[in-house]
Amino acid sequence: MLSLLRPGPLAAALVGLGCLLTHPAWAGSPHEAPTPRPFSQPAPLAQELRHKMQSPLVRELQVRLRHAKYLALYDVDDRYGLQTREAVRKFQKDHGLRPTGIVDQATWDRLLPRSHQPTAAELNNTDVGPWFTGPGQxxxxxxxxxxxxxxxxxxxxxxxxxxxxxxxxxxxxxxxxxxxxxxxxxxxxxxxxxxxxxxxxxxxxFDQPPASTLTQELDPRCATGRVVCISWAQKKMSLVVDGRPLFTRVARFARPGWESERGEFRIWYMNSDTVSTIFGERTPMPYAIFYDKNVAIHYSDDFDQVGYEGGSHGCSQLNDYQTAKWLYEQVKVGDRVVVY
Structure with a gap:
């Protein structure tokens, strides 16, 4: 599985949508960050690896590409498929090598110092990865x-x-x-x-909607109908019905250089189990509400863990899973989103 998007007519087109920075905070032990492992030293490559071949070394290649954040898989195999080839090409291009998609000694020498020696659990798809969402939620x-x-x-x-x-x-x-x-x-x-x-x-x-004690100065476009009103300047998000806020929450937005558009949008797709794969790693985006291409409102575990030290690749993020689930059930495709 490359994504947790549920089956449906849009699922194939949406594999890999997402806009998160990733700082996994809940890994291995439920309360402790994983112990860093040393990167590998360059070593001789037993054989060149190329598209359509099948070898246990391909499995190691996939794990190492995952370490280097070029291959967003959690299950690896022995087959050198198209996804692996494209990951190798991108790695080669980013590191000044000719993007052939063939793993030669030069490519291997660049990859090893950016990855760890795979464990048996990683190679056999039995390693315990980071929490999907932290147990503190x-x-x-x-x-x-x-x-x-x-x-x-x-x-x-x-x-x-x-x-x-x-x-x-x-x-x-x-x-x-x-x-x-x-x-x-x-x-x-x-x-x-x-x-x-x-x-x-x-x-x-839950017996009640999420508690809401914050206030937000609303844009005039939020005065009518059902609208999610998002203020970058105030770092807040509200669900508003005919000018009356039903809840207001703190929100986090894009890091510098990844800003999305301001304006008025319509929700065009919703998926409760979206996982971002477009930045070389897998980042959960629970209760994603897409309103501008691949830009979405969603819960962010990273926002919960590190606050405003992190940032998104354009999305509008909530730091409370309960609120994200409640909001997801309050809106529908076609509802408005105003970003100002």
Whole structure:
């Protein structure tokens, strides 16, 4: 799987949409950042690697390209397909090599210092990756507990707590789908879970809409109808109906050089399980609401973890999963978005 976009007429066209910077904060251990591993030293290449060949060395190549953020896969294999070839070409072009798509010694020598020696778990697609969304998000944990309960792995209350019962349920589900036991719900595990369960409605998890105490000075275009009103200057986002804000939240936008357009837009596509792959790595964009080409409103785990130290590649981000889920259910394709 290259994306978590659900099947549908637009899914194939939308694989890889996204606009996030990625700073995974929840990896391996649920509370600790992964220990950095040393980069590899240049070494002789056993054989040149090229399109259509099949070899265990291709699997290592794919892992290393993933380390270097040129190949947005979480499962690797022995086949040198088109996606691998294009990743090699981009790597070669970015590093001053002739973009042949063939991995020769010169390409290998450039790649190794930008990657780590693959582990057996990485090569066998059993490594525990970063959390899909951090366990500190109550909205996400409630949704996760509900999904695990649907399958009989969890019998406790849907309270959003990352407690021992929830950890056992995650680990039990992982082993049931052929993954190593771990209390981490990474993307590989989440992808399997969402195909076996239904997404609970907001009202099944929460009794009330998200609390809202902030205020936002609204653009005049937000005075009529249902509109998501986004202010770059105020760093805020509101859902407004006929001039009355239903909620206002802090928001984060593009880092310098990646600004998207201001103006009035219409929501053209929505997907609750979008994963960005267009910047060489996989970055979850839960509850994505697309309003300007590949620019979307969505929850950002990075925004939650590092705040305004990070930034997007154009998207408008929320730092609360519960709010993002609620907003997703309040709007529909065709509703307006005003960015000012």
């Amino acid at each position: 109550v909205g996400y944990m409630k949704e996760l507990q509900h999904r695990l309960k649907q399958l009989g792995h969890y019998q406790g209350s849907v309270d959003g707590r990352y407690d021992a019962a929830t950890q056992r349920a995650i680990s039990g589900f992982r082993t049931a789908v052929g993954l190593p036991a771990s209390p981490v719900m990474d993307e590989r595990t989440w992808a399997r879970l969402i195909t076996k369960t239904r997404n609970p409605r907001y009202a099944q998890l």
